[in-house]
Amino acid sequence: MEHISSNKSFSGWHKQYRHHSRALNCDMRFAIYLPPQANEKSVPVLYWLSGLTCTDENFMQKAGAQRVAASLGIAIVCPDTSPRGEAVADAKDGAYDLGLGAGFYVNATQLPWSSHYRMYDYVVSELPELIEQHFPVSDKRAIAGHSMGGHGALTIALKNPQRYTSASAFAPICHPIACPWGQKAFTAYLGDDRELWKQYDTVELLKQSTAELPLKVDQGENDSFLAEQLLPESLVMAAQKAGIVLDYQSHAGYDHSYYFIATFIESHLQFHAQYLAK
Amino acid sequence: MEHISSNKSFSGWHKQYRHHSRALNCDMRFAIYLPPQANEKSVPVLYWLSGLTCTDENFMQKAGAQRVAASLGIAIVCPDTSPRGEAVADAKDGAYDLGLGAGFYVNATQLPWSSHYRMYDYVVSELPELIEQHFPVSDKRAIAGHSMGGHGALTIALKNPQRYTSASAFAPICHPIACPWGQKAFTAYLGDDRELWKQYDTVELLKQSTAELPLKVDQGENDSFLAEQLLPESLVMAAQKAGIVLDYQSHAGYDHSYYFIATFIESHLQFHAQYLAK
Numbered sequence: 001m002e003h004i005s006s007n008k009s010f011s012g013w014h015k016q017y018r019h020h021s022r023a024l025n026c027d028m029r030f031a032i033y034l035p036p037q038a039n040e041k042s043v044p045v046l047y048w049l050s051g052l053t054c055t056d057e058n059f060m061q062k063a064g065a066q067r068v069a070a071s072l073g074i075a076i077v078c079p080d081t082s083p084r085g086e087a088v089a090d091a092k093d094g095a096y097d098l099g100l101g102a103g104f105y106v107n108a109t110q111l112p113w114s115s116h117y118r119m120y121d122y123v124v125s126e127l128p129e130l131i132e133q134h135f136p137v138s139d140k141r142a143i144a145g146h147s148m149g150g151h152g153a154l155t156i157a158l159k160n161p162q163r164y165t166s167a168s169a170f171a172p173i174c175h176p177i178a179c180p181w182g183q184k185a186f187t188a189y190l191g192d193d194r195e196l197w198k199q200y201d202t203v204e205l206l207k208q209s210t211a212e213l214p215l216k217v218d219q220g221e222n223d224s225f226l227a228e229q230l231l232p233e234s235l236v237m238a239a240q241k242a243g244i245v246l247d248y249q250s251h252a253g254y255d256h257s258y259y260f261i262a263t264f265i266e267s268h269l270q271f272h273a274q275y276l277a278k
Numbered sequence: 279m280e281h282i283s284s285n286k287s288f289s290g291w292h293k294q295y296r297h298h299s300r301a302l303n304c305d306m307r308f309a310i311y312l313p314p315q316a317n318e319k320s321v322p323v324l325y326w327l328s329g330l331t332c333t334d335e336n337f338m339q340k341a342g343a344q345r346v347a348a349s350l351g352i353a354i355v356c357p358d359t360s361p362r363g364e365a366v367a368d369a370k371d372g373a374y375d376l377g378l379g380a381g382f383y384v385n386a387t388q389l390p391w392s393s394h395y396r397m398y399d400y401v402v403s404e405l406p407e408l409i410e411q412h413f414p415v416s417d418k419r420a421i422a423g424h425s426m427g428g429h430g431a432l433t434i435a436l437k438n439p440q441r442y443t444s445a446s447a448f449a450p451i452c453h454p455i456a457c458p459w460g461q462k463a464f465t466a467y468l469g470d471d472r473e474l475w476k477q478y479d480t481v482e483l484l485k486q487s488t489a490e491l492p493l494k495v496d497q498g499e500n501d502s503f504l505a506e507q508l509l510p511e512s513l514v515m516a517a518q519k520a521g522i523v524l525d526y527q528s529h530a531g532y533d534h535s536y537y538f539i540a541t542f543i544e545s546h547l548q549f550h551a552q553y554l555a556k
């Protein structure tokens with residue numbers, strides 16, 4: 001693991017590292033925020049999954065999460081949003097919603113994607129193993145994300161409820177099999193059989209879920225992707241039908257940007273803290 | 279004035295505008311954060327001046343200031359750091375520390391700079407006039423900045439103490455006439471007569487100042503520009519000699535980045551709030 005940078009932040013440290021990922025078959029960068037409490041003891045970890053076009057940097061630079069994480073004693077880990085490097089396939093037309101920066105947190109099965117695009121395995125297994133081996137963290141994990149990363153956080157938590165205390169999302173792609181972003185990505189990464197898509201769809205996973213996993217979702221009402229891509233009404237309905245408690249809040253005036261995330265990140269960290277502390 | 283964007287943030291609004299600047303003889307973009315209190319009454323304004331290479335966006339996206347500004351009822355205005363556009367001269371070698379993104383908040387007197395580089399007039403007069411004409415703000419103003427913008431904030435406040443209640447800076451270029459960044463920029467913008475440089479040098483201005491202007495400066499001890507470019511010891515000494523109260527604090531481990539600014543921005547806003555409220 002190669003250390004790239006360190007910045008002191010709210011008496012803790014933001015650090016970036018590069019390492020070779022077995023799951024993704026390429027070199028990857030990630031960021032970790034270690035709160036000051038990590039000097040004294042093992043701290044729990046919130047994994048943050050970012051949205052389309054992002055890297056490990058967007059959340060760390062723009063969300064203002066370190067202040068709250070330092071107060072609550074929670075580490076934050078931000079992976080990148082796709083495999084990276086010249087050997088890694090990208091969308092032929094340079095589209096922002098497929099290929100680099102758009103891994104959708106699935107294990108691709110279709111060529112040319114299947115040789116690197118295994119973000120699901122990376123986030124669920126390889127990255128936490130690496131983090132827990134090298135940093136003063138406990139095995140208490142929560143997971144959260146934004147947009148494509150909100151989809152990633154919810155699906156990963158619902159598929160692995162024993163690995164996470166809680167999951168939350170800002171403006172998640174709730175039902176990718178029913179929206180253009182998801183249909184495009186899943187066709188490329190998973191092929192034409194739509195039955196196979198359901199394993200990575202929050203609404204479909206909720207239909208089968210019996211896990212008592214605390215879930216929180218916030219959505220801005222002025223989000224330009226709301227009606228076509230995000231479909232939160234399908235999420236709320238699926239949770240109700242399944243009898244699963246979902247803390248869903250809709251916020252007048254807020255959009256899809258980090259200004260929205262920064263406004264409500266404190267409530268997400270406090271939400272996770274109550275379960276991480278148990 | 280052309281409206282570019284709006285993002286709801288902590289129940290207030292971050293907005294960007296473009297307008298034609300008479301002082302700079304070009305079109306300029308600026309950002310304003312209006313706290314929720316601005317819906318009810320006129321609010322005071324903190325002007326934030328950014329450092330080398332920045333635009334109106336860096337502080338608004340990375341400092342986490344909106345949370346505190348919304349709580350205290352203070353608007354924040356971020357101008358760009360230089361004139362902009364194809365007609366505006368830039369450093370011939372593309373250097374980051376001269377020309378575009380590096381206006382140093384002076385009125386240039388030398389060709390080719392003098393036809394546009396008048397950031398001093400823009401920040402002191404034209405921009406506040408525009409802000410006070412178009413937004414629900416009072417004529418209570420504070421000023422702050424980072425690095426080159428810290429230099430700008432301190433010099434502008436010391437030269438116009440009647441216009442500002444207070445001034446503060448993160449890692450300011452304290453003594454530009456004595457450091458490579460300042461000497462390069464002042465030679466280009468102001469010419470070879472070093473006597474003329476002193477009007478834009480905080481240490482020199484402090485020698486003559488009789489204003490009772492509250493000043494606050496924070497500096498990271500792991501700042502890679504500290505010893506060569508920033509020279510805060512000359513600032514502390516000049517303030518002491520002049521009998522001016524300067525709240526100077528040095529912070530172990532912090533660097534020159536926005537992670538440092540985000541950690542201490544709350545204390546700067548609270549510092550200004552006590553004087554803006556008078």
